[in-house]
Amino acid sequence: MTFLQQLTRYKDIVLYRTHASIKSEARQSYLGYVWFLLEPMMSTAVLYFAWSYINGAKGFEAILTILIGMVAWGWFESSVMGGAGSIKAKFHVLNQFSLPKWIFPVVTILVNSWKSLFVFGVVLAMAAAKGLIGVHTLWLPVILLVQLMLIVGLTLPISIAVTLMHDLTTVISSVFRLLFFVSGLFFTASQVKQKCVEGNTPGLYEAFLWNPMAVLIDAYRAVIQRGESPDFSLLGRAAGLALVFLVLGLAAHAYFDKKILKLTNV
Amino acid sequence: MLSKTKKEIWAVRGLNLDIFEGEKLGIMGRNGCGKSTLMRLLAGIYSADEGKVSYSRKDCHVELLSLGVGFEGNLSGAENAVLNGMLMGKSRKHMLERLDAIREFSGLNEFFDMPVYTYSSGMGLRLGFSVAMETDPDVLLIDEVLGVGDEVFVKKSEEALKQKFAGDRTVVLISHDAATIERMCTRAVWLEKGKILAEGNPAEVAAKYHQGVGAYTN
Numbered sequence A: 001m002t003f004l005q006q007l008t009r010y011k012d013i014v015l016y017r018t019h020a021s022i023k024s025e026a027r028q029s030y031l032g033y034v035w036f037l038l039e040p041m042m043s044t045a046v047l048y049f050a051w052s053y054i055n056g057a058k059g060f061e062a063i064l065t066i067l068i069g070m071v072a073w074g075w076f077e078s079s080v081m082g083g084a085g086s087i088k089a090k091f092h093v094l095n096q097f098s099l100p101k102w103i104f105p106v107v108t109i110l111v112n113s114w115k116s117l118f119v120f121g122v123v124l125a126m127a128a129a130k131g132l133i134g135v136h137t138l139w140l141p142v143i144l145l146v147q148l149m150l151i152v153g154l155t156l157p158i159s160i161a162v163t164l165m166h167d168l169t170t171v172i173s174s175v176f177r178l179l180f181f182v183s184g185l186f187f188t189a190s191q192v193k194q195k196c197v198e199g200n201t202p203g204l205y206e207a208f209l210w211n212p213m214a215v216l217i218d219a220y221r222a223v224i225q226r227g228e229s230p231d232f233s234l235l236g237r238a239a240g241l242a243l244v245f246l247v248l249g250l251a252a253h254a255y256f257d258k259k260i261l262k263l264t265n266v
Numbered sequence B: 001m002l003s004k005t006k007k008e009i010w011a012v013r014g015l016n017l018d019i020f021e022g023e024k025l026g027i028m029g030r031n032g033c034g035k036s037t038l039m040r041l042l043a044g045i046y047s048a049d050e051g052k053v054s055y056s057r058k059d060c061h062v063e064l065l066s067l068g069v070g071f072e073g074n075l076s077g078a079e080n081a082v083l084n085g086m087l088m089g090k091s092r093k094h095m096l097e098r099l100d101a102i103r104e105f106s107g108l109n110e111f112f113d114m115p116v117y118t119y120s121s122g123m124g125l126r127l128g129f130s131v132a133m134e135t136d137p138d139v140l141l142i143d144e145v146l147g148v149g150d151e152v153f154v155k156k157s158e159e160a161l162k163q164k165f166a167g168d169r170t171v172v173l174i175s176h177d178a179a180t181i182e183r184m185c186t187r188a189v190w191l192e193k194g195k196i197l198a199e200g201n202p203a204e205v206a207a208k209y210h211q212g213v214g215a216y217t218n
Helices: A003-027 A035-055 A059-084 A103-129 A137-166 A166-184 A189-198 A202-209 A212-226 A232-256 B037-043 B076-088 B092-097 B098-106 B108-115 B121-132 B151-166 B178-186 B200-214
Strands: B026-027 B063-064 B140-143 B169-177 B187-192 B195-200
Touching: A003 A232, A003 B076, A035 A103, A035 B178, A035 B195, A059 A103, A059 A137, A059 A166, A059 B026, A059 B121, A103 A137, A103 A212, A137 A232, A189 A202, A189 A212, A202 A212, A202 B098, A202 B200, A212 A232, A232 B195, B026 B200, B037 B140, B037 B187, B076 B098, B076 B121, B076 B200, B092 B098, B098 B108, B098 B121, B121 B151, B169 B178, B178 B187, B178 B200, B187 B200, B195 B200
Parallel strands: B026 B169, B026 B187, B063 B140, B140 B169
Antiparallel strands: B187 B195
């Protein structure tokens, strides 16, 4: 069965599980759905207070810069890290039912995507209140789609790799910690460019632009905050990278789907 | 240090087994004889590293009876019933249409609409069993599970299973208890180290099992 045939066959279960997981998550805490918004707001507040003292950037602009970075990053990190461990977390279920293994990473991604879309809506409302929304904001769905492709593309192969070799979880956490600091969450791409020009290190800026998350975060800021179109060549490169990961991930799932339970030590 | 993957163990190898439509096949054997691996192979959970498992019908719905696996504690019994049925291959619509029957059979009453984390383990089993009884697979695989729950529900669940056995559905029951297989099945197989040691009439296979199993027990 091809991936598309599986998608058609299992779409109901994916959607129902996503809906059930969102409900279940909200019921686990007193504040429920409010946490979906509160979590990125709190991280933004912490980063803002720390960073505004260092670089002196204060006010709504600085908050919005960090908030956009945090929402995009939060979506990326929680989806990939949560999705990576989701096969292992559902081993007892997979040992009883004949289900394709991608279901659980995809459900994790959809749950986090729904939460992030909700927060993106709030960010847009904040930007609109300040009169920042314009015609360029119409590019937002394209950027969201590229990020979703990147998330699915990374999560699929990582979910197989982490299930087969648990140690990779630690390695991937470290890579994510590094990416958190180099993806431009609390600084902008133009600041990186300026520093690289001043320091005569253009290679560093080029390396920065090979990070698809840095490109995506800058693209969000361009269309929401700066009233510009995204850099299409960089966005296209990020989409190309995402596509490569996606193909790799689908191939890994097709190969290991029925083998992985026998190969894993849980 | 790297996590070690499982050593290469052949739980089932060189097995040649036909299961006929409508029959009630009992597979008996000690713990670790390969029964559960065989069930997972039949259910399509594992792929065979050697040989193949084939079905005469392409869309054959094979289901391994599992009680309460995959329940989400924060969701209600009704929500979990739908979710669980979908895991077993049924559509959301199919399960929604059968919610009343599941509520009725489980006897959970008002608890059916309460989160599953409020259930006792027996109540969870009752819900799981009631869901499984409404999924109607072509081939039902039962791994040691027969009557579950308290005294009243044990009778009720055994009765429901007897009905499944009485119909024309194909049932494969695995158990280390030869008496259960003698009582419930029309044909039996004795499995040891992933190979068939005896096959045929349940009473005859059970007799061979009782006679010979000692040689394989440490």
